[in-house]
Structures are given as structure tokens and as C-alpha cells.
Amino acid sequence: MYIAEGINIMEDNIYAEYIASDQETAKASGLLKIKKEEVMDKKRKPTQGSPDISLSETNYNKASFFYQNNSFISAEKLLLESLELGTEDARTFDMLINIYKKTDNYPKLIKTLDIAIKRCNSRKKEYRQLKKSFILEQILKDVNSV
Numbered sequence: 001m002y003i004a005e006g007i008n009i010m011e012d013n014i015y016a017e018y019i020a021s022d023q024e025t026a027k028a029s030g031l032l033k034i035k036k037e038e039v040m041d042k043k044r045k046p047t048q049g050s051p052d053i054s055l056s057e058t059n060y061n062k063a064s065f066f067y068q069n070n071s072f073i074s075a076e077k078l079l080l081e082s083l084e085l086g087t088e089d090a091r092t093f094d095m096l097i098n099i100y101k102k103t104d105n106y107p108k109l110i111k112t113l114d115i116a117i118k119r120c121n122s123r124k125k126e127y128r129q130l131k132k133s134f135i136l137e138q139i140l141k142d143v144n145s146v
Helices: 003-026 029-044 051-069 070-086 090-102 106-119 121-145
Strands: none
Touching: 029 051, 051 070, 070 090, 090 106, 090 121, 106 121
16 A cells, blocks of 8 residues: 555656646747757758767778678668768778679769768869769760660
């Protein structure tokens, strides 16, 4: 009997705290509006300024495992997640380029090279040259197939 009464009292206290916090929140409606705007701004803008390096590194390591086992779809998903985080790691771009080259996905290959050109300042020239080579290769394939 004592346990049931204790549970009821505890539930009443929790409910009272919930009601009190809800009333405080209702008074501070501007706070909710600010938080909502912050969330919406984060959704609109990719976080290129501060990429989560540890998650990008983890994704790259996992993707390497999948890549070595020819599971290109799984590797691609992890690498694309890193791109969404704003990574500037050339290894991520290199692996994606290799995946798209092996799977003959020309549009994604060019799109990845464009992103790499924008983000990897140290290898920008190399990625531009690589893009030109792939475009020329694709033109030659198209001409030979006609």
C-alpha cells in the first residue's frame, strides 16, 4: 500500500513540474521562436565552417572497409555523409571518385570533382585536371559508341 501511494505522489509531483515548466515556456514564447529559427538556419546552411572531424574520420575508416570488400553502396553512403558535414579531406573525395569510376557513374563523378575543387585548396589544380581528363574520356567513349 505504501509503494502505491509513493508512486502516486511521485507521479503528481512530476505532473506538477510538467505543468509549471509548460506555463513558464508559454510566458517565454520568444525563446521558442528563437530556438526554432536557430534550427531552421542550421538546416538551411551546411556546416562547412566547422566540420565534425571525428565523425568524418570514422566514416572514412568504415567506408575504407566497405570499399575493400567491394561494397561500394555502403562506402558511398558514409562518404556522402562526410561531405554533408563539410569535410575537406582529400581521401574522402579520392575514394568517392574511385567508386564512381568503378561503377561508371559519370554524373556523380563530375559532381564530386566540382565539390572537391571548391573545398580542397591544396589539390584544387589536380582535381581540375582530373575533371578535364574524365570529360575528355567520356566524350571519346560517346564518339566511339556512335
